[in-house]
Amino acid sequence: MGDRERIAIRINGIVQGVGFRPFIFNLALEHGLTGWVTNDSAGVLIEVEGSGSKLNAFLKDIKLKAPPLAHIVSIKSWSIDPIGDNEFIIRASDRSEKVKTLISPDMALCEDCYREMMDPQDRRYLYPFINCTNCGPRFTIIEEMPYDRLYTTMREFIMCPECQREYDDPKNRRFHAQPNACPVCGPEVWLTDRTGKRVDERSSLDYGLVDEVAATYELCEKVKGDKSIGLLPEWVRPIFQLKTELKKGKIAAVKGLGGYHLVCDALNREAVQNLRKRKYRPDKPLAVMMPNLDVVRRYCQVSSEEEKLLISPVRPIVLLKWKAKGYDGITLEVAPAQSRLGVMLPYTPLHYLLFDESLPVLVMTSGNISGEPIIYDDQEAVERLGDIVDYFLVHNRRIVRPCDDSVQRVDNSPVMIRRSRGYAPIPLRLPAVKEPILACGGEMNNIFALAEKGLVFMSQHIGDLKTKNSLYHYRRMIDEMVKLFEIEPEIVVHDLHPEYISTKFALKKYKDKRLIGVQHHHAHIASCMAEHGLDGQVIGLAFDGTGYGTDGKIWGGEILIASPEKFERWAHLKYLPLPGGDKGVKEPWRIGVAYLLKALPDADWLQELPFWYSLKDEINMLKTIIEKGIKVPETSSMGRLFDAVAAILGIRTRISYEGQAAIELEELAGEELGEPYPFIVEDDSPPFVINPLPIISAIIRDLRAGKKAYKIARRFHGTVVEMALNLCIKIRQELGLQRVVMSGGVFQNRLLSLGLKKCLEGEGFEVFQHCQVPTNDGGLALGQVYVASQCILKKEDTFG
Incomplete structure (x- = not known):
C-alpha cells in the first residue's frame, strides 16, 4: 500500500450529541482520508x-476545529495496519455497552440558526425552537444515556420527513441533532x-401589521421592504401578543431552557415596582436581558473581555458597570443601590x-420563590407564580431538570459567581480522585x-436548602445525576455543621457508606x-x-x-457576640450595637447611632443583655464584621437578601481603598487572635469628627487588606510559605x-483566586x- 498509514484515535469528553461525527466525516474528506x-461506550x-x-x-485539526459544543478531555492515537478502504463513513453507534461519556450543557442559539430564523424564505422563519448540533438544549x-432522541423529551415529537432528512445527512449540521424540529413537527408555544x-x-393583536414583525431586532431587511408577507406565522403569534402586553406594563412568566423567568419592561418603573411587590423582593437586584451588544453599550460600560463573555455560547449574566444609573431609561428599581x-x-x-x-430591555429574573430552585x-x-404574573408564555418541550442562569463578572479575568446553565455538567479535572465520591x-x-x-x-445551582421544596429538588437532582453518570458513591462527604440540611441528608441516606466530614473553611481553601x-x-x-x-x-x-488533606487554624478574628443568631x-x-458595646462599653454614644430613634427600645434591650453577660452565640466571622460596620454607618439596619449590608458597604466605598484603621493581633502563638474592636472605636471617632461615610467605608476596606497582608507576611517569615489562596x-x-491581590503580589506572594467555581458556598463541594x-490517598484520619 505504499506510503499509506492507518491510525486509530480514541477521543473522550463531550463528543456525543454535539456534531462530532459529522465534523470528523467532513474533516476526513477535506484531508482526503x-x-x-463511530460512537461507543467511552x-x-x-x-x-x-x-x-x-x-x-x-x-x-481535530483539536483546532472541534465543534463549539465539544469538550475534549483526551485524544489518544496509535498505529494499526492499513486495510486499503476507499471511502470514509460514519458507522452506527456501538451500543454493546452502556454509554459512559460526557453530556453537553445547554448552549445559546448559534449564528447559523439565528440567520435562518430571521429569513422569511426559510421554513423555520421566526420559529422559537430552531436549533442544530451547535446550539440548543442538552442537559435539561x-x-x-446514551444521548439519543429516544432518551430525551424530544421523543414526544416525531420528526417530519424534511427534519428526518436533515437528521440523517452527515453533511448537514443537524445530523443527529436530537432536539431537531420545525413548525410542522416540533414544540409549540402558547399564551395563558x-x-x-x-x-x-x-382578541388583542392585528396580525396583518407587518410593522410588528419588522420591528423585531436585527430582522432581515427583506421583511422591512416586503409588504406581501402578510400574516405573522401562526407559531409566533403568542409571542407577539405577549410583547404587546409587556409594553402595557404587564408581567409574564416565560418558559425557557431550564425553567421560567419573570419578565417585564425594564424601562417601566411601575411594572418593575409591581414585580418587586408581588414577588416580595424589595431590594435584591434583578437581571436584565438586552437583544444585542449595541443596546448593551448604550446602557453599560463593556470591556472586550466582558463582550466575549456576553456573546459566548454560555451566555451568562455578566455584571457590568452601569453608565448613567437611573438617567438612561432603565428604572433605578431594577438594581437599587448598585453601580x-x-x-x-x-x-x-x-x-x-x-x-x-420599543422594548429594548427586559427584566429577566429567575421564576422562583426566593432562594429556591x-x-x-x-x-x-x-x-406558585400565578399571584405574581399576569401571563404565562408556555411551551410543550418538557424540561427534565431545572437549570438557572450562570452569573459572572470580569475582574482581570472572568470570575464565577453562580455556576449553572452553560457550565453544568461539564466536569472539572481532578486527578487525585479515584473512588466514586458524592x-x-x-x-x-x-x-x-x-x-x-x-x-x-458539579451540579447546576440548587439554591438554599432550608425549604421543603428545595430539599425535594436537592434529593431528586442527586438521584438523577447518580443515574445519569452511573456513579454510585462509595464515599459521601459532608460539612461538619450538624444542623446543615445537607449534612443531615448525608448521615441519614448514606449511613451505610463511608462518611467523611470536612470543615467548612478547609473546604473553601481546598476548592480553590x-x-x-x-x-x-x-x-x-x-x-x-x-x-x-x-x-x-x-x-x-x-x-x-492548609494542604488538601489537613489544616491548622493559624489566626482568626476575635470571637464577638452574634445576638439573635440567624436573626x-x-x-x-x-451586630453593630453588640460590637460597639464591646469596643466602647463606658461611652455614652448610643443616641448618636443613625437608627437610634427607630430602634430605641430594641437597642436598650440588647444593651441590657450584653451588660448582664447573658449568653449569646459568638462568631469570628468576617462577613459579620462587614455587617456591623454597614449598620454603624447607617447603610443598612435590616437586610432582605443575603450579603446586602456588605454589598452596599462596598458600593459606598467605590473603587478606592483608604488608610487602614488600627487593629490588634493578640496571643504569642497560633492561633493568633485578630481583635477588630479598635477598628470599631476608630470608626466612631471618625463619625463624631464629621468624616464622610464613604471615606470611612474606604478606610475599613483598606484595614481588612492591611490585616490580611500583615499576617501573610508574618506566616512567610515563620514558615516560608509563599502561596496565598483566597476563598469564601x-x-x-x-x-x-x-x-x-495587588498588595500581596506587590510583596512577592503568589496569589490564587477562584475562576471556575464560585468563591461562595457554591464552590464547597x-x-x-x-x-x-x-x-484517602494519604491515609489521613483527621481533618483539622
Whole structure:
C-alpha cells in the first residue's frame, strides 16, 4: 500500500450529541482520508488511513476545529495496519455497552440558526425552537444515556420527513441533532392568563401589521421592504401578543431552557415596582436581558473581555458597570443601590423574538420563590407564580431538570459567581480522585458534586436548602445525576455543621457508606486549590459569613495553613457576640450595637447611632443583655464584621437578601481603598487572635469628627487588606510559605479581592483566586471532593 498509514484515535469528553461525527466525516474528506468514525461506550472511536503528513494534519485539526459544543478531555492515537478502504463513513453507534461519556450543557442559539430564523424564505422563519448540533438544549432535556432522541423529551415529537432528512445527512449540521424540529413537527408555544387558561391570540393583536414583525431586532431587511408577507406565522403569534402586553406594563412568566423567568419592561418603573411587590423582593437586584451588544453599550460600560463573555455560547449574566444609573431609561428599581447591572443576551430563539425597538430591555429574573430552585414544571408555575404574573408564555418541550442562569463578572479575568446553565455538567479535572465520591455541599447556594476517575461533575445551582421544596429538588437532582453518570458513591462527604440540611441528608441516606466530614473553611481553601491543581501547604484566607468550626463555634474570619488533606487554624478574628443568631444576620443593627458595646462599653454614644430613634427600645434591650453577660452565640466571622460596620454607618439596619449590608458597604466605598484603621493581633502563638474592636472605636471617632461615610467605608476596606497582608507576611517569615489562596463569600467583594491581590503580589506572594467555581458556598463541594480524595490517598484520619 505504499506510503499509506492507518491510525486509530480514541477521543473522550463531550463528543456525543454535539456534531462530532459529522465534523470528523467532513474533516476526513477535506484531508482526503479514508476510514470510519463511530460512537461507543467511552466516546468517539476513529480509524483513518492516508499519508503520514495528512494524518498529522488531521489530528491537529481535530483539536483546532472541534465543534463549539465539544469538550475534549483526551485524544489518544496509535498505529494499526492499513486495510486499503476507499471511502470514509460514519458507522452506527456501538451500543454493546452502556454509554459512559460526557453530556453537553445547554448552549445559546448559534449564528447559523439565528440567520435562518430571521429569513422569511426559510421554513423555520421566526420559529422559537430552531436549533442544530451547535446550539440548543442538552442537559435539561436528557433523561438517561446514551444521548439519543429516544432518551430525551424530544421523543414526544416525531420528526417530519424534511427534519428526518436533515437528521440523517452527515453533511448537514443537524445530523443527529436530537432536539431537531420545525413548525410542522416540533414544540409549540402558547399564551395563558395567570390561572393557566389559554388566551385567544386574535382578541388583542392585528396580525396583518407587518410593522410588528419588522420591528423585531436585527430582522432581515427583506421583511422591512416586503409588504406581501402578510400574516405573522401562526407559531409566533403568542409571542407577539405577549410583547404587546409587556409594553402595557404587564408581567409574564416565560418558559425557557431550564425553567421560567419573570419578565417585564425594564424601562417601566411601575411594572418593575409591581414585580418587586408581588414577588416580595424589595431590594435584591434583578437581571436584565438586552437583544444585542449595541443596546448593551448604550446602557453599560463593556470591556472586550466582558463582550466575549456576553456573546459566548454560555451566555451568562455578566455584571457590568452601569453608565448613567437611573438617567438612561432603565428604572433605578431594577438594581437599587448598585453601580452594576446583571446583563445577559438572548440565548434561545424565543428570547430574540421578545424584543423590538420599543422594548429594548427586559427584566429577566429567575421564576422562583426566593432562594429556591428555578420553577420548571408548568403546573407548579401556575400554582406558585400565578399571584405574581399576569401571563404565562408556555411551551410543550418538557424540561427534565431545572437549570438557572450562570452569573459572572470580569475582574482581570472572568470570575464565577453562580455556576449553572452553560457550565453544568461539564466536569472539572481532578486527578487525585479515584473512588466514586458524592460531595453534598453546603446549605446556602448549594451545588453538590459527583466524582470518579479524575473527573468532578458539579451540579447546576440548587439554591438554599432550608425549604421543603428545595430539599425535594436537592434529593431528586442527586438521584438523577447518580443515574445519569452511573456513579454510585462509595464515599459521601459532608460539612461538619450538624444542623446543615445537607449534612443531615448525608448521615441519614448514606449511613451505610463511608462518611467523611470536612470543615467548612478547609473546604473553601481546598476548592480553590483544586481549581489550580495545588498540593502541599498554602496560606489560606477563608473569609465568609458562617461556617461551623472544630471547636463548635461559628467561624468566618480564618487564616489557615492548609494542604488538601489537613489544616491548622493559624489566626482568626476575635470571637464577638452574634445576638439573635440567624436573626442577627438578618438585622445587622444587632451586630453593630453588640460590637460597639464591646469596643466602647463606658461611652455614652448610643443616641448618636443613625437608627437610634427607630430602634430605641430594641437597642436598650440588647444593651441590657450584653451588660448582664447573658449568653449569646459568638462568631469570628468576617462577613459579620462587614455587617456591623454597614449598620454603624447607617447603610443598612435590616437586610432582605443575603450579603446586602456588605454589598452596599462596598458600593459606598467605590473603587478606592483608604488608610487602614488600627487593629490588634493578640496571643504569642497560633492561633493568633485578630481583635477588630479598635477598628470599631476608630470608626466612631471618625463619625463624631464629621468624616464622610464613604471615606470611612474606604478606610475599613483598606484595614481588612492591611490585616490580611500583615499576617501573610508574618506566616512567610515563620514558615516560608509563599502561596496565598483566597476563598469564601466575602471575596465576592471586588474592592477587597482586587485590592488584597495587588498588595500581596506587590510583596512577592503568589496569589490564587477562584475562576471556575464560585468563591461562595457554591464552590464547597469541589473542596470537599479534594479533601476527601487526598485523605484517602494519604491515609489521613483527621481533618483539622
